[in-house]
Amino acid sequence: MLGNRTFTMVKPEAVANSNTGAILAKIEEAGFRIVAMKKLHLSEERAGKFYAVHSERPFFGELVEYMSSGPIVAVILEKEDAVADFRTLIGATDPSQAEEGTIRKLFAESKAKNAVHGSDSDENAAIESSFFFADLEQF
Ligand code: UDP
Ligand code: MG
Numbered sequence: 327m328l329g330n331r332t333f334t335m336v337k338p339e340a341v342a343n344s345n346t347g348a349i350l351a352k353i354e355e356a357g358f359r360i361v362a363m364k365k366l367h368l369s370e371e372r373a374g375k376f377y378a379v380h381s382e383r384p385f386f387g388e389l390v391e392y393m394s395s396g397p398i399v400a401v402i403l404e405k406e407d408a409v410a411d412f413r414t415l416i417g418a419t420d421p422s423q424a425e426e427g428t429i430r431k432l433f434a435e436s437k438a439k440n441a442v443h444g445s446d447s448d449e450n451a452a453i454e455s456s457f458f459f460a461d462l463e464q465f
Contacts, residue, residue: 331361332408333454334416335443338396341365345433346399349442352429353403356415361402362465364458370394376457385438392438400458402465409451412444 334353336346354360368376373393380386405411417428421440424431434440445451456462 329448330404330406330408331455332403332412332451333445334401334403334412336399337439337441337443338392338398339435339439340433340441341399342396345441349429349433358403358405358412361404362459363399363401365397365399367397368394388438402455402459409445409448416442416444
């Protein structure tokens with residue numbers, strides 16, 4: 327299965343702005359299949375654990391505050407070359423740098439509030455998926 331799955335979150339501002347459905351529609355139109363999905367509200371502690379790799383970065387405190395500010399939708403996706411193709415679909419971290427038609431270009435508010443997460447490697451896709459879906463083997 328490695329290589330065919332990635333992990334995404336619809337981030338708090340996109341959920342609050344009722345963009346979850348439109349974003350999921352873009353994802354499905356691009357050929358991704360939804361393997362598992364849940365809506366939940368991360369605590370600051372859980373958000374900090376998810377983004378632990380960024381704990382030394384200057385934006386870490388704001389990132390944790392933002393990611394725990396409201397519900398997110400966590401999704402495991404399946405497609406050939408899932409990680410790379412999903413990063414292309416979402417566009418650059420900063421929406422002002424993102425290609426036209428990408429999810430971040432369409433829906434992101436800022437570099438911080440950028441609508442969606444996308445795993446950056448097969449290894450991290452597996453780690454991030456199991457962070458949210460402990461019962462992963464059933465999907
Ligand atoms: N982020 C931020 N400021 C920055 C860089 C990143 O607020 O200068 C936030 C943003 O929400 C981003 C997340 O931290 O999506 C993780 O950063 P990363 O560099 O991994 O970007 P991504 O992989 O999400 O494109
Ligand atoms: Mg990243």
